[in-house]
Amino acid sequence: MTFLCLEGVGKVYGTTVALDRIDLEVPAGNRMAIVGPSGSGKSTLLRVVAGFEMPDSGRVTLDGQVLADGASFVPAHRREIGIVSQDGALFPHLSVADNIGFGIDRDVPDRTERVLRLMDNVELDRRLSGRRPHELSGGQQQRVALARAIARNPKLMLFDEPFSSLDAGLRDSMRKVIADVLQAAGMTSVLVTHDQVEALSFADRIAILQDGRLVQVGTPRDVYFHPKDPRTARFLGEAIVLPAMLGDGWVECGLGRISADTVGRRGPGEIMLRPDQLCLEPVAGGLPASGSNPTACFGRITAVEFGGAVCTIGISLMKGSPLAASYSDGPAANVDFKVRGLSIDLPPIGEMVRISVLGQAHVFDRTT
Amino acid sequence: MARRHGGPAYAPVFGAAVVVSLLALLPLGFVVAMALETGWETAMALVFRPRVGELLINTVLLLGCTIPAAAILAIALAWLTERTDLPGARIWAWLAVAPLAVPAFIHSYAWVTMAPGLHGLAGGVLVSLLAYFPFLYLPVASQLRRLDPALENAAASLGYGPWRIATRVVLPQLRIAICGGSLLIGLHLLAEYGLFAMIRFDTFTTAIVDQFQSTYNGTAANMLGGVLVVCCFVVLGLEAAIRGSERYARVGSGAAGLPKKFRLQRSLLPCLLIPVLTVVLALGVPFVTLVRWLVAGGADVWRVAAIGTAFGHTLALALAGALLTTLVAMPMAWLSVRAPGRLQRALEVCHYYVGSLPGVVVALALVTITVTVARPLYQTVATVLLAYVLLFLPRALVGLRASIAQAPVELERAAMALGRSPLQAVWQITMRLAAPGAAAGMALVGLGITTELTATLLLAPNGTHTLATEFWSFTSEIDYAAAAPYAVTMVLLSLPMTLLLYLHSQRMAGR
Numbered sequence: 001m002t003f004l005c006l007e008g009v010g011k012v013y014g015t016t017v018a019l020d021r022i023d024l025e026v027p028a029g030n031r032m033a034i035v036g037p038s039g040s041g042k043s044t045l046l047r048v049v050a051g052f053e054m055p056d057s058g059r060v061t062l063d064g065q066v067l068a069d070g071a072s073f074v075p076a077h078r079r080e081i082g083i084v085s086q087d088g089a090l091f092p093h094l095s096v097a098d099n100i101g102f103g104i105d106r107d108v109p110d111r112t113e114r115v116l117r118l119m120d121n122v123e124l125d126r127r128l129s130g131r132r133p134h135e136l137s138g139g140q141q142q143r144v145a146l147a148r149a150i151a152r153n154p155k156l157m158l159f160d161e162p163f164s165s166l167d168a169g170l171r172d173s174m175r176k177v178i179a180d181v182l183q184a185a186g187m188t189s190v191l192v193t194h195d196q197v198e199a200l201s202f203a204d205r206i207a208i209l210q211d212g213r214l215v216q217v218g219t220p221r222d223v224y225f226h227p228k229d230p231r232t233a234r235f236l237g238e239a240i241v242l243p244a245m246l247g248d249g250w251v252e253c254g255l256g257r258i259s260a261d262t263v264g265r266r267g268p269g270e271i272m273l274r275p276d277q278l279c280l281e282p283v284a285g286g287l288p289a290s291g292s293n294p295t296a297c298f299g300r301i302t303a304v305e306f307g308g309a310v311c312t313i314g315i316s317l318m319k320g321s322p323l324a325a326s327y328s329d330g331p332a333a334n335v336d337f338k339v340r341g342l343s344i345d346l347p348p349i350g351e352m353v354r355i356s357v358l359g360q361a362h363v364f365d366r367t368t
Numbered sequence: 369m370a371r372r373h374g375g376p377a378y379a380p381v382f383g384a385a386v387v388v389s390l391l392a393l394l395p396l397g398f399v400v401a402m403a404l405e406t407g408w409e410t411a412m413a414l415v416f417r418p419r420v421g422e423l424l425i426n427t428v429l430l431l432g433c434t435i436p437a438a439a440i441l442a443i444a445l446a447w448l449t450e451r452t453d454l455p456g457a458r459i460w461a462w463l464a465v466a467p468l469a470v471p472a473f474i475h476s477y478a479w480v481t482m483a484p485g486l487h488g489l490a491g492g493v494l495v496s497l498l499a500y501f502p503f504l505y506l507p508v509a510s511q512l513r514r515l516d517p518a519l520e521n522a523a524a525s526l527g528y529g530p531w532r533i534a535t536r537v538v539l540p541q542l543r544i545a546i547c548g549g550s551l552l553i554g555l556h557l558l559a560e561y562g563l564f565a566m567i568r569f570d571t572f573t574t575a576i577v578d579q580f581q582s583t584y585n586g587t588a589a590n591m592l593g594g595v596l597v598v599c600c601f602v603v604l605g606l607e608a609a610i611r612g613s614e615r616y617a618r619v620g621s622g623a624a625g626l627p628k629k630f631r632l633q634r635s636l637l638p639c640l641l642i643p644v645l646t647v648v649l650a651l652g653v654p655f656v657t658l659v660r661w662l663v664a665g666g667a668d669v670w671r672v673a674a675i676g677t678a679f680g681h682t683l684a685l686a687l688a689g690a691l692l693t694t695l696v697a698m699p700m701a702w703l704s705v706r707a708p709g710r711l712q713r714a715l716e717v718c719h720y721y722v723g724s725l726p727g728v729v730v731a732l733a734l735v736t737i738t739v740t741v742a743r744p745l746y747q748t749v750a751t752v753l754l755a756y757v758l759l760f761l762p763r764a765l766v767g768l769r770a771s772i773a774q775a776p777v778e779l780e781r782a783a784m785a786l787g788r789s790p791l792q793a794v795w796q797i798t799m800r801l802a803a804p805g806a807a808a809g810m811a812l813v814g815l816g817i818t819t820e821l822t823a824t825l826l827l828a829p830n831g832t833h834t835l836a837t838e839f840w841s842f843t844s845e846i847d848y849a850a851a852a853p854y855a856v857t858m859v860l861l862s863l864p865m866t867l868l869l870y871l872h873s874q875r876m877a878g879r
Contacts, residue, residue: 077792089781
């Protein structure tokens with residue numbers, strides 16, 4: 001069931017098109033993440049949904065109620081939409097308890113008790129209730145902002161880059177708190193972020209925004225392994241994009257023959273692999289004799305970058321490799337790419353490795 | 369640019385700002401309407417006559433002598449207090465600002481009783497210099513304090529000697545401060561009535577008040593008012609042209625270092641003479657005069673009931689005027705921060721220009737308008753308050769705007785997402801957070817009203833006695849002793865404003 005629905009929503013600032021006819025549906029109880037590089041229009045989209053900005057065109061509905069459609073416009077304070085913004089936007093002149101209670105009517109009898117329960121919900125120490133926002137850490141401030149927003153039982157929760165001012169450890173715990181709170185209340189939510197890792201791990205569904213246009217919507221797995229175009233592929237993580245020849249259920253490229261869903265297409269095309277799909281095996285004693293295994297593919301280690309948990313290995317495909325040789329007229333012959341490696345098992349530079357591919361390659365749609 | 373306008377709640381606020389702007393345009397509209405109504409021939413006859421020529425020459429000479437002298441004095445004092453090892457530099461800095469606590473017409477009162485022979489251009493320039501040089505000292509000193517010494521070091525490493533550094537590196541950096549201060553002094557010189565009336569130096573303002581009070585010759589006064597407005601615009605235009613639009617801010621990031629102090633050594637004594645002489649003339653003379661008149665007058669001059677009434681009237685007008693001005697400035701202040709754009713800039717210009725009009729022009733406009741169009745408002749408190757609002761609008765606007773800028777829009781949005789209407793969100797969050805800035809602005813307006821003379825003289829209803837008007841009527845009767853208690857009260861009331869200005873300039877410099 002569609003809960004939040006945007007139809008043809010557009011917004012223009014001067015000559016800049018911030019939103020270009022956005023169509024987006026968020027099912028009830030869903031966690032949707034909107035990702036895009038900065039300037040892609042994702043914050044504008046969130047402000048339109050929250051009611052801080054009026055769209056120039058299109059229609060926004062929430063739970064069957066029209067929020068914005070032409071001249072009719074429900075202002076932010078009548079929308080019952082909660083929002084947590086980047087730095088929390090806590091009122092500096094109010095205590096933690098007053099901030100959380102800001103949206104609860106003064107004459108609600110168990111107001112104080114409700115504020116304290118909300119603090120428990122977001123794992124905030126009750127003793128902080130008398131503090132001022134500037135006396136709290138960044139993570140605590142975000143928890144206050146979350147408690148303040150859910151205090152009114154909003155129909156929809158919006159998160160505008162809620163983790164970007166937190167360091168790595170706090171991010172994880174904050175993410176967990178938000179997930180728990182949303183789960184417990186069964187709330188629908190929309191998260192806006194420029195951080196694809198955050199989006200992939202948080203959301204049920206991801207919408208990718210570029211230059212004010214919605215490029216793709218799907219599950220995290222779907223958009224990660226089947227991005228619409230190379231730009232989207234690279235935005236969501238490291239990607240190896242290669243030209244290839246498409247066959248029936250396989251593709252042939254610089255890395256050999258790889259299984260792929262070619263959906264009936266034949267001839268030249270472009271494919272993508274995630275570095276996680278590549279397996280490296282050291283080869284002792286140089287290249288094996290040609291013809292011993294025609295589909296095998298070899299490469300030489302050109303760079304090793306130690307990065308702690310995530311190490312990066314640069315590889316150059318070997319020209320002598322039989323399949324690479326058959327592509328020597330194309331750019332594939334000199335393809336260099338990077339894969340991730342384990343910190344305890346890094347190969348030395350110059351070593352020869354056999355490269356094998358796990359899973360399927362993704363074939364990009366023909367560019368129009 | 370992404371965050372401009374487009375919100376749903378701006379229209380009513382723009383409406384309010386437009387109404388205020390229209391009010392602010394009243395005086396200018398009045399001058400134009402008068403010129404049209406008078407007719408070309410009569411207007412020409414009234415403008416192009418020897419009397420206007422004399423006044424124009426007086427004005428040019430006054431500005432031409434006072435502003436450069438004030439600039440030299442201010443730069444010398446600022447350099448001594450900020451960049452040298454002058455003993456007691458902090459105290460001298462305070463004392464260089466303190467003359468602002470003495471209203472200009474009290475400076476003049478002090479000099480007239482101290483040196484009765486003093487009059488004409490020389491007297492006018494001397495007293496103006498002493499009364500107004502702090503308007504230049506404040507910005508120049510705070511700019512000097514803020515200057516990055518790295519620039520001077522860079523110049524030295526490129527082979528510049530101290531003099532060339534001063535003229536080629538430091539002085540250009542002070543240009544904006546000098547222009548701003550000079551503009552302020554210029555506008556004050558054009559607007560001031562009491563100072564020049566007492567020292568018997570004719571300016572447009574004194575001529576307009578004379579004409580108005582003696583013959584009630586509306587048309588002649590109005591035409592002089594028109595010429596005075598043109599003078600104001602010329603001064604504003606000159607300042608804008610000289611200021612230019614170059615970049616003076618520090619390029620690069622990080623905190624600027626502290627400049628090193630110049631050792632005065634053997635030139636200490638002559639250098640010390642500059643602040644000592646300034647303080648003796650600008651503070652000593654008024655102080656000695658006031659004490660002398662108080663002693664001469666004895667207990668008799670403290671007519672407590674009369675002084676109490678004047679004090680009460682002044683306080684009531686100051687409070688009401690400050691409150692009203694701040695309220696009226698709110699829509700514009702909020703728009704300047706939240707919805708910058710072409711319309712906002714145009715409205716803002718209307719808000720600011722009116723503050724640079726002389727009180728006498730605003731008063732003339734309001735007198736004529738109330739007499740001809742809104743007779744019931746003639747000589748009422750409402751009209752006086754409107755004049756105060758127009759004269760002091762920029763003071764309220766500056767403080768409010770700066771403090772609204774401190775309250776991010778995200779807070780207003782958060783309040784709206786939590787169920788507050790836009791108006792409630794602005795009032796409960798932004799205005800609450802802007803309260804300290806609004807209070808400072810209100811203090812500045814209130815204290816301006818406390819010592820306002822010209823508009824109050826022309827507009828106040830019969831029976832309204834402020835400290836300034838009472839002081840003025842006693843000095844007009846040459847009863848200097850009876851005027852002294854009013855002068856002392858006004859000085860005491862002006863001290864907090866001076867303190868506020870000084871602290872503000874310190875904060876601007878970040879120290």
